[in-house]
Amino acid sequence: MRKFIYLLAVMTIMLLIAAGCGSKKEEAAEPASTNTDEPKEQVTTKEEEEEAKEKEEEKPADLPSGLEEVSISLKELQGNVDTVPQNAEQLQTTGKKVEEKWDDIEEQVEENYPDDYKNIEDSLYPLIDETKKDKPDAEKMKPLIKETVEKINTFKEKVSSSS
Numbered sequence: 001m002r003k004f005i006y007l008l009a010v011m012t013i014m015l016l017i018a019a020g021c022g023s024k025k026e027e028a029a030e031p032a033s034t035n036t037d038e039p040k041e042q043v044t045t046k047e048e049e050e051e052a053k054e055k056e057e058e059k060p061a062d063l064p065s066g067l068e069e070v071s072i073s074l075k076e077l078q079g080n081v082d083t084v085p086q087n088a089e090q091l092q093t094t095g096k097k098v099e100e101k102w103d104d105i106e107e108q109v110e111e112n113y114p115d116d117y118k119n120i121e122d123s124l125y126p127l128i129d130e131t132k133k134d135k136p137d138a139e140k141m142k143p144l145i146k147e148t149v150e151k152i153n154t155f156k157e158k159v160s161s162s163s
Helices: 002-022 037-058 063-083 088-112 114-131 138-162
Strands: none
């Protein structure tokens, strides 16, 4: 009987410790009304502003240059598919670069050219999804890259002629 009570006491203490460790830091910390929290919020805000500024600077100034960056990253992906089709890490990295370059201009394209946006994404997203796999299939990627490059180039010409 004594062992049972000892075991029950140990289990209760362990449960309380586990519950305490699982709580959020904000709940365990001082109330939010103290003055020490305000500077932390300002620092976070400044950091967020700096990150936003950096992202703004990274974004292309205009759509044609953004399309050129997407085109270059697609050609880089094509080169990797041709030269190192078994190197999954390289294909994933280059695929992520394509996605990031597209994300930089995606909103502009979607707002100003909705039909072209849908057309490009019909081949671009399956390509990006393939690059995200643990073992991307280079043979599936080849036609998607070709199709996407053609669509991007056609769209680039359309945008250049309308400017």
